[in-house]
Amino acid sequence: MSDLYIGLMSGTSLDGVDGVLVDFSSVQPRVLSHATQGFDDRFRAELLQLNTSGPDELHRAALAANELARVYALVVKRLLETTGTQPAQVRAVGAHGQTVRHRPQQFDGTGYTLQLNQPGLLAELCGMDVVADFRSRDVAAGGQGAPLVPPFHQALFGQLPGVTAVLNIGGISNLSLLNASGAGSLIGFDCGPGNALMDAWSQTHTRQAFDAEGRWAAAGTVHAGLLQSLLSEPFLALPAPKSTGRDLFNGPWLQAHLQSFAHVSAQDVQATLTELTAQACADSLLKQAPDCKRLIVCGGGALNTHLMSRLRALLPGCDVASSAVHGLPPLQVEATAFAWLARQCLERQTGSVQSVTGARGARILGAIYPA
Incomplete structure (x- = not known):
């Protein structure tokens, strides 16, 4: 067959x-x-x-x-x-x-x-x-119905030694922790926003479908106050298992936070949204597996050079690399799953x-x- x-x-x-x-x-x-x-x-x-x-x-x-x-x-x-x-x-x-x-x-x-x-x-x-x-x-059966890719991540990357984290950054970001609690163990959950907010902001203000390689964000400045407001979202502090989507992280959600920061430029908002994704993902990994030495990134976010550099800066003890390094290009992982x-x-x-x-x-x- x-x-x-x-x-x-x-x-x-x-x-x-x-x-x-x-x-x-x-x-x-x-x-x-x-x-x-x-x-x-x-x-x-x-x-x-x-x-x-x-x-x-x-x-x-x-x-x-x-x-x-x-x-x-x-x-x-x-x-x-x-x-x-x-x-x-x-x-x-x-x-x-x-x-x-x-x-x-x-x-x-x-x-x-x-x-x-x-x-x-x-x-x-x-x-x-x-x-x-x-x-x-x-x-x-009483579950979240998401994320569904962690078991596939386990099948694909579970043979690697030690704790391996797999971060899928699509519209929403999700994290898989392989062998975090011993051989064969698996933890997985949604971290928070991935590309959805960044892409929507880029489409509105640059008429581009996305911020290619994160260049627009990289040339901006992260606004500390806006970032802290975004990071105060209760979902980000919830324990796993948890999942989310555009039901939460959407345009109205962002606009509600921007009401107090109307003076922030569009480019600086993009820089701050990119930092939000990076910090939400890095914080999730550090909270669940602080000793993790390997992070494999897939999804469209793996092609965002600036986002990848921010993940490396926030996770200095971790080898952060695209899934392509491990044999499967980042835009093929979810479809293969x-x-x-x-x-x-x-x-x-x-x-x-x-x-x-x-x-x-x-x-x-x-x-x-x-x-």
Whole structure:
């Protein structure tokens, strides 16, 4: 039976879709192809608006899910064409969907997490089995439903000696601590904002989708008062397990803090937002694993040169390096994780860990849509 899987990831950064074709036949997964497809401005704006209540949102969400499935299918087509792979050779596609609400354990004690997706349409378009809806089962079991990548980080990097930390900086940042409490142990949680606030501020004030390499922030000055205000967010002090999203770290949240700092320039706000991400991540690592000597960074944040330099400055005793140094480029890690989770589902193996999500136990994650 084939051990080829496709993983598709569209994260809270709302920049588009990353897709990978992965061969799991060896001990370490081997990415055969990587493809990306950005979201156009109209679709990105619609997804952002669907993060909050609005008119006719059920209708709009359903159509957005259809459009997302078509973008996913385009990425799948490119992956297959690049490698000359036939759909029948791929065992399944793992499609994460686009998170628009994440409120686990709230309201009725169970809460919910909502990822826009149309896996049935994706199965029709691609002619392959699709595995989707990875988070709901963990939430139903009393968990956070996030982050889901730490078990994959353990499978990928857990053989490294000593305590290893893996920091994924997408729209939101999350941290995995491997072997922090002994061989095979795993801790994971969301640290706080990643690129979401930085990207949104850059789009508003420079008309650029993101601050390339952090150059705009690097030329600014961190405003100490604003930084302390941002760092006072109660979520940052909560113990793990914990998860968050744009439900908390969004434009209105930032504007509420900026009311007292209207005099701060746009560039200095960008510098301060970058420092917020760096300090939230560094503080999380120092609190949970102060003796950690290795930090592997993945996600779009790993390409932010200024952010990486700030992490190195805040963690002087730690080797801070991109995941590319360890064999998997930073923009491929999360997509590969959801290919791995699809494989776990079809093999009837658990994909979550109680110590990460806080659920009543590990669960098999995902719903299967046969071709």
